[in-house]
Amino acid sequence: MNYRGPHRVRIDHKPEPEILHPQDAIVRVTRTCICGSDLHLYNGSVPDTRVGMTFGHEFTGVVEEIGDGVEKLKVGDHVLVPFNIACGSCVFCQQGLYGNCHESNPQATAVGGIYGYSHTAGGYDGGQAEYVRVPYADVSPTVIPDWMDPDDAVLLTDVVPTGYQGAEMGGIQTGDTVVVFGAGPVGIMAARCAWLFGAGRVIVIDCVDFRLEFARNYAPCEAYDFRSLEDPVVFIKGTTDSLGADVVIDAVGAEAAGSALQTVLGRKLLLQGGSATALHWSINSVKKGGIVSIVGVYGPVGTHVPMGNVVNKGLTIRANQASVKRLLPRLIEHVQSGVLDPKAMITHRVPLEEVSDAYRIFSAKLDDCIKPVLMPPSARS
Amino acid sequence: MEHTPKDPSQVEGWGVDVDPKNDPTYPMKHRTDGEHAGYSWERPPQQPPTVEVLHSIERSDLTSAFGTSTPPSGPSGALRRFAFRYSESSYAHWLPLMLADRVGVVEGVLGDLGHGRVPNVLAERGWKAEWEHNRRGLVRRVLVQAGLALVTVAYLRGRKAD
Numbered sequence: 001m002n003y004r005g006p007h008r009v010r011i012d013h014k015p016e017p018e019i020l021h022p023q024d025a026i027v028r029v030t031r032t033c034i035c036g037s038d039l040h041l042y043n044g045s046v047p048d049t050r051v052g053m054t055f056g057h058e059f060t061g062v063v064e065e066i067g068d069g070v071e072k073l074k075v076g077d078h079v080l081v082p083f084n085i086a087c088g089s090c091v092f093c094q095q096g097l098y099g100n101c102h103e104s105n106p107q108a109t110a111v112g113g114i115y116g117y118s119h120t121a122g123g124y125d126g127g128q129a130e131y132v133r134v135p136y137a138d139v140s141p142t143v144i145p146d147w148m149d150p151d152d153a154v155l156l157t158d159v160v161p162t163g164y165q166g167a168e169m170g171g172i173q174t175g176d177t178v179v180v181f182g183a184g185p186v187g188i189m190a191a192r193c194a195w196l197f198g199a200g201r202v203i204v205i206d207c208v209d210f211r212l213e214f215a216r217n218y219a220p221c222e223a224y225d226f227r228s229l230e231d232p233v234v235f236i237k238g239t240t241d242s243l244g245a246d247v248v249i250d251a252v253g254a255e256a257a258g259s260a261l262q263t264v265l266g267r268k269l270l271l272q273g274g275s276a277t278a279l280h281w282s283i284n285s286v287k288k289g290g291i292v293s294i295v296g297v298y299g300p301v302g303t304h305v306p307m308g309n310v311v312n313k314g315l316t317i318r319a320n321q322a323s324v325k326r327l328l329p330r331l332i333e334h335v336q337s338g339v340l341d342p343k344a345m346i347t348h349r350v351p352l353e354e355v356s357d358a359y360r361i362f363s364a365k366l367d368d369c370i371k372p373v374l375m376p377p378s379a380r381s
Numbered sequence: 382m383e384h385t386p387k388d389p390s391q392v393e394g395w396g397v398d399v400d401p402k403n404d405p406t407y408p409m410k411h412r413t414d415g416e417h418a419g420y421s422w423e424r425p426p427q428q429p430p431t432v433e434v435l436h437s438i439e440r441s442d443l444t445s446a447f448g449t450s451t452p453p454s455g456p457s458g459a460l461r462r463f464a465f466r467y468s469e470s471s472y473a474h475w476l477p478l479m480l481a482d483r484v485g486v487v488e489g490v491l492g493d494l495g496h497g498r499v500p501n502v503l504a505e506r507g508w509k510a511e512w513e514h515n516r517r518g519l520v521r522r523v524l525v526q527a528g529l530a531l532v533t534v535a536y537l538r539g540r541k542a543d
Contacts (some may be wrong), residue, residue, distance in 0.1 A: 005486035008505040021428040021446045047478040050451040051489035087425050091415035103445040106436035123448030135446040171403045195392045198399040301475050339394035360507025366514035
């Protein structure tokens, strides 16, 4: 996959990646997804996204080659590769903040390295390819258990842990009302996981009918089209005795619809770090003293949100890139026990060679697409 | 409300991760206070820089590992080098990077042409999928854009004639 500019991607042959660090591995990709956050790159809204880069931070693959310093992984291991590139040694990794590694991204200190996610996230080519370089191979990559479906494995690299951490950061207590803005894959998974933390009621807000229907059945939960609500904040207040939700999760991020001003400033003119409509609604629809959990992705520049209301309502805001390695043991248990069924979210399986069409289908929300998986040629034979 | 389970405990897995201590910041971070000792951990081996890698001025050096995709080059590269003179806290960092990204698109097209390749923009934009799944919308968008182009051309010709 080769990025050529906003809304333009294609397949090209590039040199195969090489071992550049003793702790590197080279992985032959077996499955790779397009993530909602890839669309920020695709739309050209992440600074330092260079033409020629290969995207893709959700992938599984077979280890083909390892560096001299790799001790745990072996050639031939089939691994799922968390989207965070983490050294495992720095103080942040030691604290379990694997999304905030200090040894994987020279270009920015605000985020750790992420595969195929611009130079703002380290300048690594990603997994929407046949082969990919995997740094710090002994730290995050995890051998896929024999019993696990590879489709479940690829969704454990980002979607499941991000949705789970969205619910976890909400500090959900038994009986809480949880509102999730966004019915993309992460929002749907956050709604599903809210139940695991004991939510008493889960409400999803979006504006795409087929996604809302999917959320209703998968989570399961209430799901509403904000276009039919007139004002989603008033709706949420109205349905919670005018108090607001206990926990609100922003699973939308920079591409939010629903406000012309935010759309123009954040998505068209790129004068702020995205359209923050969902975050704006989150802050205003949570109760006083409530918690807003942010897993939606925003750009690195300032963004208009009602900070005065954060102060006046005494809110706790929790946010981070998911710490995939920290969460994997528990999530693997949930998949094994059947509590979580990630692969049910996969609606499209597309040859890697048709990556341009796959991006179009996912970004334009065509053909009722919830989650597309790209299949490299070697994985189809 | 019709999809709200009347008894949430009937939802598969309900409450299996209930954690009363999760309020408000546990368990995102397992506090070690290691950062109080500064940049003191045993760093992994340093990846040799084989291409130009820009680094934030908010850190003293390169990270132990880094990506080597698409190193800076040409006019867009000059803009990126300029941007990295400023911190991540400054618009002087991010705005030149955004400009460099747009310049890079032009460089990409010129690079294709230089290699004798005319980029198939329609295919790159996935219009085959749009044609298959949203034909009416695609036709409408093309007609609207063509109409706007015609109106603009007619207006400019009118001004020239005046």
